[in-house]
Amino acid sequence: xxxxxxxxxxxxxxxxxxxxxxxxxxxxxxxxxxxxxxxxxxxxxxxxxxxxxxxxxxxxxxxxxxxxxxxxxxxxxxxxxxxxxxxxxxxxxxxxxxxxxxxxxxxxxxxxxxxxxxxxxxxxxxxxxxxxxxxxxxxxxxxxxxxxxxxxxxxxxxxxxxxxxxxxxxxxxxxxxxxxxxxxxxxxxxxxxxxxxxxxxxxxxxxxxxxxxxxxxxxxxxxxxxxxxxxxxxxxxxxxxxxxxxxxxxxxxxxxxxxxxxxxxxxxxxxxxxxxxxxxxxxxxxxxxxxxxxxxxxxxxxxxxxxxxxxxxxxxxxxxxxxxxxxxxxxxxxxxxxxxxxxxxxxxxxxxxxxxxxxxxxxxxxxxxxxx
Amino acid sequence: xxxxxxxxxxxxxxxxxxxxxxxxxxxxxxxxxxxxxxxxxxxxxxxxxxxxxxxxxxxxxxxxxxxxxxxxxxxxxxxxxxxxxxxxxxxxxxxxxxxxxxxxxxxxxxxxxxxxxxxxxxxxxxxxxxxxxxxxxxxxxxxxxxxxxxxxxxxxxxxxxxxxxxxxxxxxxxxxxxxxxxxxxxxxxxxxxxxxxxxxxxxxxxxxxxxxxxxxxxxxxxxxxxxxxxxxxxxxxxxxxxxxxxxxxxxxxxxxxxxxxxxxxxxxxxxxxxxxxxxxxxxxxxxxxxxxxxxxxxxxxxxxxxxxxxxxxxxxxxxxxxxxxxxxxxxxxxxxxxxxxxxxxxxxxxxxxxxxxxxxxxxxxxxxxxxxx
Numbered sequence: 205x206x207x208x209x210x211x212x213x214x215x216x217x218x219x220x221x222x223x224x225x226x227x228x229x230x231x232x233x234x235x236x237x238x239x240x241x242x243x244x245x246x247x248x249x250x251x252x253x254x255x256x257x258x259x260x261x262x263x264x265x266x267x268x269x270x271x272x273x274x275x276x277x278x279x280x281x282x283x284x285x286x287x288x289x290x291x292x293x294x295x296x297x298x299x300x301x302x303x304x305x306x307x308x309x310x311x312x313x314x315x316x317x318x319x320x321x322x323x324x325x326x327x328x329x330x331x332x333x334x335x336x337x338x339x340x341x342x343x344x345x346x347x348x349x350x351x352x353x354x355x356x357x358x359x360x361x362x363x364x365x366x367x368x369x370x371x372x373x374x375x376x377x378x379x380x381x382x383x384x385x386x387x388x389x390x391x392x393x394x395x396x397x398x399x400x401x402x403x404x405x406x407x408x409x410x411x412x413x414x415x416x417x418x419x420x421x422x423x424x425x426x427x428x429x430x431x432x433x434x435x436x437x438x439x440x441x442x443x444x445x446x447x448x449x450x451x452x453x454x455x456x457x458x459x460x461x462x463x464x465x466x467x468x469x470x471x472x473x474x475x476x477x478x479x480x481x482x483x484x485x486x487x488x489x490x491x492x493x494x495x496x497x498x499x500x501x502x503x504x505x506x507x508x509x510x511x512x513x514x515x516x517x518x519x520x521x522x523x524x525x526x527x528x529x530x531x532x533x534x535x536x537x538x539x540x541x542x543x544x545x546x547x548x549x550x551x552x553x554x555x556x557x558x559x560x561x562x563x564x565x566x567x568x569x570x571x572x573x574x575x576x
Numbered sequence: 577x578x579x580x581x582x583x584x585x586x587x588x589x590x591x592x593x594x595x596x597x598x599x600x601x602x603x604x605x606x607x608x609x610x611x612x613x614x615x616x617x618x619x620x621x622x623x624x625x626x627x628x629x630x631x632x633x634x635x636x637x638x639x640x641x642x643x644x645x646x647x648x649x650x651x652x653x654x655x656x657x658x659x660x661x662x663x664x665x666x667x668x669x670x671x672x673x674x675x676x677x678x679x680x681x682x683x684x685x686x687x688x689x690x691x692x693x694x695x696x697x698x699x700x701x702x703x704x705x706x707x708x709x710x711x712x713x714x715x716x717x718x719x720x721x722x723x724x725x726x727x728x729x730x731x732x733x734x735x736x737x738x739x740x741x742x743x744x745x746x747x748x749x750x751x752x753x754x755x756x757x758x759x760x761x762x763x764x765x766x767x768x769x770x771x772x773x774x775x776x777x778x779x780x781x782x783x784x785x786x787x788x789x790x791x792x793x794x795x796x797x798x799x800x801x802x803x804x805x806x807x808x809x810x811x812x813x814x815x816x817x818x819x820x821x822x823x824x825x826x827x828x829x830x831x832x833x834x835x836x837x838x839x840x841x842x843x844x845x846x847x848x849x850x851x852x853x854x855x856x857x858x859x860x861x862x863x864x865x866x867x868x869x870x871x872x873x874x875x876x877x878x879x880x881x882x883x884x885x886x887x888x889x890x891x892x893x894x895x896x897x898x899x900x901x902x903x904x905x906x907x908x909x910x911x912x913x914x915x916x917x918x919x920x921x922x923x924x925x926x927x928x929x930x931x932x933x934x935x936x937x938x939x940x941x942x943x944x945x946x947x948x949x
Binding site: 223225226229230232233236237240241243244245246247248249250251252253292294295296297300318319320321322323324325326327328329330331332333334337338340341344367368369370371372373374375376377378379380382383403407487489490491492494495496498499502503506507511512513515516517518521535538539542543545549 | 595597598601602604605608609612613615616617621622623624625664666667668669672690691692693694695696697698699700701702703704705706708709710712713716739740741742743744745746747748750751752754755758775779859860861862863864866867868870871874875878879881883884885887888889890893907910911914915917921
């Protein structure tokens with residue numbers, strides 16, 4: 205039995221090696237994803253291009269503009285003379301925020317100790333807008349506090365207060381690469397291996413070569429194991445590749461046990477192969493297999509908490525997310541790599557993955573056998 | 577000539593329609609993406625599950641907990657009895673923040689001394705952690721200000737100062753879905769046309785049927801046009817479907833001109849179809865075509881500012897983003913849909929998209945012709 209399985213594996217490896225371009229893309233894809241996710245996946249916006257309409261032109265208004273500039277959130281790039289100009293700059297997208305200081309601001313501040321300004325924010329990208337919104341308020345609050353101190357001669361900061369010491373655990377610098385790279389490892393285990401498995405079998409079906417394999421004394425289990433094992437190897441290779449680049453290049457610390465990560469990774473891989481096999485029993489052509497997998501993987505990526513926290517989603521989507529193995533795998537990879545936790549904490553997730561893998565593999569095997 | 581193109585289109589349509597399942601997927605993918613992104617993509621962080629360890633148990637500590645609860649940033653869902661328990665809950669991931677009020681907190685406040693609390697934040701998701709970090713301090717500051725005010729007999733919070741009237745333009749409620757719909761329009765156009773065109777041509781080559789087409793009097797240009805027309809039709813159908821669902825289901829306002837949006841989309845298709853044809857001249861198998869399509873699509877998605885804001889990226893990636901056509905398309909779609917601006921403001925983007933289209937489509941059709949000969 206082992207000999208027959210190995211023969212199939214050899215045949216599959218020859219197939220893979222004959223197409224060196226696909227092979228190199230298989231290895232390059234994770235690196236590209238790593239670079240993209242490692243560098244781009246942050247909503248931490250600073251230096252927003254900002255335009256100022258200062259109708260007041262007093263010492264006080266200049267002080268306020270300076271305070272905004274000093275806050276690091278706003279880059280004052282344009283001074284305009286009219287509101288139309290300000291609107292145009294934001295319409296064109298050259299400025300994302302605009303500050304309007306009305307005339308009389310300085311006088312109101314010195315006589316009534318109360319003045320108001322208007323702040324316009326481009327809301328088309330909500331994550332940027334939310335940051336700008338709170339930064340605009342914070343800067344003005346600091347100005348107000350300074351005013352109160354001046355007015356009452358008290359130093360608010362010197363008053364006995366509540367001293368909050370926030371400690372950021374696991375990822376003290378709050379680097380997005382530290383969050384994204386464990387996620388990417390989960391993604392590779394889940395998505396790349398599923399897609400590769402589904403495609404390799406759909407290809408044999410499309411080209412009619414699967415019939416030739418069926419007339420041989422091969423059993424279906426041997427055929428499956430033989431065909432998918434090269435892809436298991438590729439996925440594991442990619443996992444290690446990402447892990448090494450993550451540690452060496454992006455400086456991601458691995459706090460937990462790498463062996464546990466690999467063991468649970470293999471468990472997740474079994475589930476992925478199950479989905480891939482199941483997909484290949486449904487699809488007749490490679491194109492169908494690709495779209496079917498794509499259709500399945502979209503909810504996997506967006507509902508698993510890969511990009512956005514599951515808790516922030518509507519309740520119904522949260523329920524659906526329980527059916528998605530990537531959800532559990534993400535908790536595992538992030539838990540082991542960032543938090544350094546072990547199986548005593550992750551056993552629920554590991555059990556869910558094992559259950560999923562068993563269900564998928566047995567379903568796929570029975571369907572596959574029937575089809576053959 | 578036009579009748580020959582028509583026959584190729586007709587043949588391709590039959591191919592597309594015969595494959596019912598793929599056809600269904602082509603229509604369902606955009607709708608699914610819309611629903612997923614419309615509902616699941618929430619970048620605003622609130623109701624962070626929080627665990628409290630109150631070792632003080634005074635009215636002051638309860639006031640502080642209430643202030644955190646009232647802030648809507650934190651949902652206090654559990655009271656821990658030891659630091660180990662708090663640590664364990666955050667390790668498990670069921671809570672993302674932990675407030676620890678040490679004993680003596682209330683006593684310190686009464687004696688008008690600085691009182692300390694610590695706040696543990698799970699930093700693994702930096703976007704959540706940053707919000708939690710800022711909110712933890714803001715809430716305590718407000719609380720401290722209130723206490724200081726009580727002491728000197730003033731309500732410091734209602735004191736005069738600089739009042740900022742913030743107006744958020746285009747998307748006043750800062751709803752994610754309002755941003756997603758315009759982005760998805762550009763994404764779908766690129767995704768569907770590049771992937772489908774490249775695969776359709778490569779499949780023809782893989783099955784050897786392209787030779788049969790070449791011995792007919794069809795010219796290479798007619799063959800290309802004929803093959804891509806069905807995918808243009810599907811892309812436009814999907815585009816209109818996204819807009820309709822966006823408007824009627826998600827309540828996204830379309831402030832600009834829809835005909836202008838469709839016209840510029842057609843212009844953008846020149847680029848994406850060109851990319852698809854270009855890939856088909858490089859790839860030998862459908863798998864390769866798929867990989868290459870993803871290889872172009874992924875950087876487009878990330879560097880066009882679709883998932884994460886461009887402004888937050890390193891300078892080098894921002895520079896690369898200038899050669900990503902989708903970047904300009906996103907400016908156009910969100911400009912027309914959300915900002916309601918017209919051609920006058922978008923002229924630069926439209927010119928860039930045209931230039932990309934002419935160059936890419938030109939190169940692609942030349943390579944395609946050469947490969948056929």
